[in-house]
Amino acid sequence: MTVQTPDPTLDPVPGAGPAAQPVPPLLENWHYFTRSRGAVVGLGVFMALVAIAVLAPWIAPHDPAMQYRDALLVPPAWTAGGREAFLFGTDAVGRDILSRMMHGARFSLLIGLVVVTIALASGIIVGLVAGYVGGRTDALIMRLMDIILAFPSLLLALVLVAILGPGLFNAMLAIALVLQPHFARLTRGAVLAEKSREYVTAASVAGAGHLRLMFFTILPNCLGPLIVQATLSFSSAILDAAALGFLGMGAQPPTPEWGTMLAEAREFISSAWWVVTMPGLAILATVLSINLIGDGLRDTLDPKLKRS
Amino acid sequence: MLRFALSRLLLVVPTFVGITLIAFLFIRILPGDPVLLMAGERGVSPERHAELMAQFGFDKPMWRQYVDYIGQLLQGNFGHSFSTKRPVLEEFMARFPATLELALCAIVLATVLGVAAGILAAVKRGSWIDQATMGTALVGYSMPIFWWALLLIILFSTSLGWTPVSGRIALTHYFPSVTGFMLVDSLLSGRPGAFASAVHHLVLPTIVLATIPLAVIARQTRSAMLEVLGEVYMMTARSKGLSPSRVIGLHALRNALIPVVTTIGLQVSVLMGGAILTETIFSWPGIGKWMIDSISRRDYQVVQGGLLLIAAMVMLVNLTVDLLYGLVNPRVRHV
Numbered sequence: 325m326t327v328q329t330p331d332p333t334l335d336p337v338p339g340a341g342p343a344a345q346p347v348p349p350l351l352e353n354w355h356y357f358t359r360s361r362g363a364v365v366g367l368g369v370f371m372a373l374v375a376i377a378v379l380a381p382w383i384a385p386h387d388p389a390m391q392y393r394d395a396l397l398v399p400p401a402w403t404a405g406g407r408e409a410f411l412f413g414t415d416a417v418g419r420d421i422l423s424r425m426m427h428g429a430r431f432s433l434l435i436g437l438v439v440v441t442i443a444l445a446s447g448i449i450v451g452l453v454a455g456y457v458g459g460r461t462d463a464l465i466m467r468l469m470d471i472i473l474a475f476p477s478l479l480l481a482l483v484l485v486a487i488l489g490p491g492l493f494n495a496m497l498a499i500a501l502v503l504q505p506h507f508a509r510l511t512r513g514a515v516l517a518e519k520s521r522e523y524v525t526a527a528s529v530a531g532a533g534h535l536r537l538m539f540f541t542i543l544p545n546c547l548g549p550l551i552v553q554a555t556l557s558f559s560s561a562i563l564d565a566a567a568l569g570f571l572g573m574g575a576q577p578p579t580p581e582w583g584t585m586l587a588e589a590r591e592f593i594s595s596a597w598w599v600v601t602m603p604g605l606a607i608l609a610t611v612l613s614i615n616l617i618g619d620g621l622r623d624t625l626d627p628k629l630k631r632s
Numbered sequence: 633m634l635r636f637a638l639s640r641l642l643l644v645v646p647t648f649v650g651i652t653l654i655a656f657l658f659i660r661i662l663p664g665d666p667v668l669l670m671a672g673e674r675g676v677s678p679e680r681h682a683e684l685m686a687q688f689g690f691d692k693p694m695w696r697q698y699v700d701y702i703g704q705l706l707q708g709n710f711g712h713s714f715s716t717k718r719p720v721l722e723e724f725m726a727r728f729p730a731t732l733e734l735a736l737c738a739i740v741l742a743t744v745l746g747v748a749a750g751i752l753a754a755v756k757r758g759s760w761i762d763q764a765t766m767g768t769a770l771v772g773y774s775m776p777i778f779w780w781a782l783l784l785i786i787l788f789s790t791s792l793g794w795t796p797v798s799g800r801i802a803l804t805h806y807f808p809s810v811t812g813f814m815l816v817d818s819l820l821s822g823r824p825g826a827f828a829s830a831v832h833h834l835v836l837p838t839i840v841l842a843t844i845p846l847a848v849i850a851r852q853t854r855s856a857m858l859e860v861l862g863e864v865y866m867m868t869a870r871s872k873g874l875s876p877s878r879v880i881g882l883h884a885l886r887n888a889l890i891p892v893v894t895t896i897g898l899q900v901s902v903l904m905g906g907a908i909l910t911e912t913i914f915s916w917p918g919i920g921k922w923m924i925d926s927i928s929r930r931d932y933q934v935v936q937g938g939l940l941l942i943a944a945m946v947m948l949v950n951l952t953v954d955l956l957y958g959l960v961n962p963r964v965r966h967v
Contacts, residue, residue, distance in 0.1 A: 471650035474943045476905040478905035487663075572928070601786075608774060608776060619770070
């Protein structure tokens with residue numbers, strides 16, 4: 325994929341006359357991104373989630389760990405028996421579910437951010453080296469990635485957590501390792517495609533060193549697919565971390581992590597539906613909004629799909 | 633074709649060796665003494681400790697341990713469960729049919745519905761049908777399936793009482809296992825109501841496990857169909873007066889299905905990951921639940937053996953799909 329250069333044959337941006345200045349790439353991408361209604365909705369929901377996560381300690385109506393002994397398993401406020409103080413009801417030990425969900429947003433977004441950062445950084449380095457150096461190094465690295473990809477990701481993450489010990493940080497490490505090969509493969513493929521292009525040769529002839537060639541000449545031109553993959557990995561990281569939490573191998577109680585909350589709620593499945601429904605709804609909304617953004621980004625950044 | 637098959641096989645060998653290496657290293661990189669880890673909180677006497685160290689070969693040099701490990705694998709010895717004392721391979725084989733039955737039902741459901749939804753969305757591109765199908769597919773793709781399972785249980789088991797919550801068949805039906813597939817065995821048993829009970833138990837786990845593959849297949853089918861529908865040969869087919877159903881069903885579908893087959897093959901790994909969650913929630917006695925139970929019981933020989941067997945199986949399926957792909961698409965054979 326090449327740098328987004330304004331293409332005169334593209335649909336003009338509203339307000340741009342026939343002799344107008346070329347549209348800046350970022351603005352042009354934004355224009356395409358906003359053409360997808362889903363992507364804009366996804367972005368809106370995601371921004372709201374970020375705001376909730378950042379402001380959780382101030383906007384949450386209760387302390388997420390506070391146990392109201394007189395309010396065990398109170399149903400949501402709009403149902404019979406609900407109380408106004410607890411909008412989404414309380415759990416088995418009297419904690420406010422809405423407050424726990426708000427604080428849970430912090431964990432989920434943090435998980436996504438940390439996992440994608442680790443996986444992206446290591447995947448880019450590994451992929452750049454493999455594609456740029458080539459030969460035996462390339463073969464060795466790619467076989468290693470194949471081996472990681474041969475395991476079902478959740479199973480490998482589980483086993484890694486079994487080695488490292490259950491906990492949120494270890495779960496994040498394990499998921500990052502499982503997601504990393506996708507970035508390495510993508511980077512390597514893009515590097516192989518770009519390496520023989522003339523601008524790289526030109527930079528090399530002009531005296532650019534290996535590191536400069538790898539990171540400053542080639543890498544910026546491989547970013548499109550990597551951004552899309554990063555978005556999709558963000559949502560799978562949140563899903564996998566919640567699954568690990570649900571299986572008791574991720575964040576440990578009483579952490580208000582959504583997957584862990586679901587695990588605690590399982591035994592009340594027949595008596596208190598709200599304890600089970602609410603945290604899962606939060607996971608679904610988060611993952612869905614990120615996937616909507618990912619779809620929008622893919623359509624924006626993939627020139628093949630652009631005008632189809 | 634033979635050369636293509638051989639080159640694919642050769643490519644798989646190093647990956648397979650790597651998988652055995654990871655499974656081998658798994659027990660050895662666990663922090664702490666391997667024997668004490670396996671013994672758990674009960675602890676062992678020093679004599680028994682030395683005996684076990686020698687029995688598992690932990691006192692030998694690392695490379696020697698690996699060679700021994702490979703030797704054992706080649707003889708079909710995947711270790712013994714620490715809690716049941718039975719061979720890991722035997723335990724795996726006893727549980728595998730349950731997972732296979734569930735996974736097969738899920739992939740059939742996902743393929744049939746997914747391909748149909750994908751075709752419909754592509755043909756009616758831009759209509760409300762397209763938008764509704766793809767919207768639903770994106771929700772399915774984003775679904776935390778462990779929560780989805782709980783929701784379905786709340787609706788169909790707790791509220792409506794239509795489906796059971798756990799197991800493969802009602803406990804009142806007891807008959808010997810012949811094939812390991814409950815649907816077949818219950819029919820063979822001839823007991824009235826047995827088959828219906830097996831189907832009842834299978835419905836919810838199948839839906840849960842099929843959800844993500846279904847969404848992926850529907851999305852993939854739609855985009856493959858859209859690509860094919862824009863080809864010149866489609867215009868030819870239409871302009872020579874073929875009926876729309878023939879154009880779509882024959883000319884478009886056959887070409888669009890090639891990438892879809894690969895997608896379906898890739899879902900095996902997704903299914904195995906999903907089986908861990910689905911089987912845990914529905915107490916389905918398959919290998920997913922077996923792995924989770926073994927991890928929480930710290931039965932590391934089972935985890936090691938299971939990890940290897942599952943990865944090998946996923947690889948084998950992917951290799952088969954690769955070869956099938958070469959069979960239906962001659963172009964890739966010569967790359």
